[in-house]
Amino acid sequence: MDADVVVIGLGSAGSMALWQLAKRGLDVVGVEQFGIGHARGSYAGDSRLFRSAVHEGPRYVPRLRRARELWLELERDSGRHLYDECGALQIGTAGTGGIAKSVASAQQFDLPHEVLDAWDLRARYPQHRVDDDTVAVLDHHAGSLYPEASVLAAVAAAEARGARVLTNAEVIDFDERGGRLEIVTPEVRVSCEKVVVATGSWTLRLRPDLKGFLQILPLSLTWFMPRHPELFTADRFPVFIRDEDGVHLYGTPSHDSYSVKVATEPLWPAIGSPDDVPAFSRADLRRITAWAAEFIPDLNPEPVRYSMHHDLFAPGDLPLVDLDEDTGMLLLTAFSGRGFKFAPVFGEIAADLITGVRNELWDSGFALSSHPR
Ligand SMILES: Cc1cc2nc3c(=O)[nH]c(=O)nc-3n(C[C@H](O)[C@H](O)[C@H](O)COP(=O)(O)OP(=O)(O)OC[C@H]3O[C@@H](n4cnc5c(N)ncnc54)[C@H](O)[C@@H]3O)c2cc1C
Incomplete structure (x- = not known):
């Protein structure tokens, strides 16, 4: 399967990034390890x-x-x-x-x-x-x-604009092939230009290198x-x-x-x-x-x-929202117990970073290099 962008993790931030990327007309695929609006995300709990x-x-x-x-x-x-x-x-x-x-x-x-x-x-x-x-x-x-309904609504709004969604599909690895990224699940591989990693508390499984400070x-x-x-x-x-x-x-x-x-x-x-x-x-x-x-x-x-x-x-409760231009991988995570209210704006910031649009609401404090390691 091919796409412009893959969003890994369709919880609070990932569902909003998918919506925003689809609004910009990109060919985007969202991949979620469970179903949409599942009970184990950081957004769960009614309100x-x-x-x-x-x-x-x-x-x-x-x-x-x-x-x-x-x-x-x-x-x-x-x-x-x-x-x-x-x-x-x-x-x-x-x-x-x-x-x-x-x-x-x-x-x-x-x-x-x-x-x-x-x-x-x-x-x-x-x-x-x-x-x-x-x-x-x-x-x-x-x-x-209402968080569960919000995640469902954002994913549905993205699908209405052409986004494709894979559920019960855990991303277990990334590969680079022919200058493109490949997202690997047990059943599917998706080749893309850029990837948004919005995997919340599961981020350390895909990026164990971040364990030292998150x-x-x-x-x-x-x-x-x-x-x-x-x-x-x-x-x-x-x-x-x-x-x-x-x-x-x-x-x-x-x-x-x-x-x-x-x-x-x-x-x-x-x-x-x-x-x-x-x-x-x-x-x-x-x-x-x-x-x-x-x-x-x-x-x-x-x-x-x-x-x-x-x-x-994350230290100082500053989230990690950072695009690595070399790998095409955008981290969108570590919302430190206060991220749900911000979810749509961070989805918008992520979509702007991916498409090279300057967004004044991004802060250099969100960069990986600004986090003490
Ligand atoms: C009890 C509690 C109360 C809170 N109260 C508030 C509040 O009142 N106001 C507020 O603004 N914030 C609040 N927060 C914080 C806010 O809910 C979180 O910061 C926010 O939900 C984090 O969003 P996220 O997208 O990082 O993670 P999540 O919403 O958990 O999304 C991550 C998604 O990625 C998926 N995923 C992970 N790994 C993979 C993989 N390898 N492959 C595919 N999919 C994967 C997961 O299944 C999940 O769906 C609260 C948090 C908690 C826990």
Whole structure:
């Protein structure tokens, strides 16, 4: 089989790169080791937070602004509901850095937002327990994305523009033949000019040379049942992140009318492969439950559902988005626990790099040579 470009891995970033490459009229083939929208990708778990006014710093805002446009375009294009723009509350203690940075991002880029004190929060969002020195930024260009549906929608949008898709086809090797790259699966070989490696936590299998500085971290999700589910619908309960008393929590409104996702940051050490994600211990669950119930007292203090996932992390949490002109191989990976919201914009950046178009949203910090090794 021949193609201009092969995208290996049709998860969060790969599905979007396939869509963007197909939009540019390239002959593109996507290869996925499982089915489309499978349950083992870093995108799995019902919902992902989208935020525009981010505390990670203003350099991210233009990328998020473009990502939001692309999310809305994909929704229109696919006719599927992919995003609830219910807003995002970033909650913390007055005077702490994270809140100040988000407000600065919102002001610098004129993003619609409100700053709420403890009294505003108690009146508008009584679901959250707050102290008198608690404050929040309400980011209006923010909300909850539906990741599995988004991956499916992006792949379908690419196929509608002529992309070909191979599923249940694991790429096990690359070859060079006659000046072209050859992508090898147990059943098919695809010859192409360029390849996008969007293999997430599996990247180290194909590129063991990157093992020294990339690591796979387990990330957990937990869902709790509110006693009053009507308080947790998207029109009343924005997505949130909270950093207080040394605890980081984030969550989304109820998407199923009985449970609310409330989760925390990595608690587990790095693992060697996505197959090695640890099981929850009762102690882990009790710790997360205690935090959830402390900050959102309406939650029944027992997770109704929990699952363990993984993502590939790079030092400084900067992703690896880099085209090696000599080999024609573009790395599109290491989104470090925060990549889903950016997925369409990184798909667009990848398509521009492949076609030689300058994209100002690419950052030299994403280059392989910028990552400490
Ligand atoms: C629990 C959790 C919560 C998160 N919350 C948020 C959030 O709220 N907001 C946010 O923005 N981000 C969030 N993230 C981060 C975000 O989901 C990830 O950064 C993003 O999904 C990573 O995308 P990816 O394309 O690199 O990997 P994936 O989406 O996993 O895609 C990789 C794909 O490549 C395929 N593949 C791998 N190897 C091969 C091969 N050899 N041949 C063929 N196919 C292959 C895989 O099967 C997979 O489909 C969260 C992550 C986790 C785990």
